[in-house]
Amino acid sequence: MDDGRADQTAEAEGKAAHGPAHRARSEQSATDGQPGPRGELELRTVAMPADTNPAGDIFGGWIMSLMDLAAGMAASAAAKGRVATAAVSRLEFLAPVKVGDVVCCYAAIDRIGRSSITLGVEAWVLRRGREDRFRVTAAEFVLVAVDAAGRPRPVMTT
Numbered sequence: 754m755d756d757g758r759a760d761q762t763a764e765a766e767g768k769a770a771h772g773p774a775h776r777a778r779s780e781q782s783a784t785d786g787q788p789g790p791r792g793e794l795e796l797r798t799v800a801m802p803a804d805t806n807p808a809g810d811i812f813g814g815w816i817m818s819l820m821d822l823a824a825g826m827a828a829s830a831a832a833k834g835r836v837a838t839a840a841v842s843r844l845e846f847l848a849p850v851k852v853g854d855v856v857c858c859y860a861a862i863d864r865i866g867r868s869s870i871t872l873g874v875e876a877w878v879l880r881r882g883r884e885d886r887f888r889v890t891a892a893e894f895v896l897v898a899v900d901a902a903g904r905p906r907p908v909m910t911t
Contacts, residue, residue, distance in 0.1 A: 792861030795823035811850035820874045823858035824894035828870040832898040833909040844892040855879040868905040
C-alpha cells in the first residue's frame with residue numbers, strides 16, 4: 754500500500770521510530786517508576802461483563818477492536834480524512850483484562866508514507882485496588898488513506 758516515497762518519519766523530526774513493544778517512553782508511572790504509555794490517549798472505556806470470553810476474562814478480540822478504533826482516530830486526524838485498516842502485526846496480549854477495568858488506548862504515529870500511516874497502539878488498564886496503570890496489549894497498525902470510493906489516496910499532511 755505504501756511505495757515509500759515522501760516518507761515523513763519520526764526520525765525526520767530527530768526522534769527514533771519504534772514499534773509498539775519499545776520500552777523507551779517519555780511518561781513514567783507515578784508509583785513504580787515503570788515506563789508509561791507511548792502516544793496520545795485516543796479512547797477510554799470500561800470493560801463490561803458482556804465483553805468476556807468463556808473463562809471470564811475480557812475477550813481479546815474486543816481489546817483489538819478498541820485498538821483498531823484508536824488507530825483509526827489517530828490516523829484519520831493525521832490523514833485529514835477517511836482511512837481503512839490495512840494490517841495489524843506484532844499483536845501482543847501481555848496481561849488479562851478484567852470486568853470493571855478501565856481500558857485506555859494510546860496511539861503513536863511511527864511513520865507516514867505516501868498513502869499509509871503506521872502506528873504503535875497500546876492498551877493500558879486502570880484497575881480498582883491498584884494505584885498504577887499497566888500495559889495489557891500492544892500492536893502495530895497500518896492504515897491507508899482512502900477516497901470516497903475506497904481507493905488509496907495520498908496522505909494530506911498540510
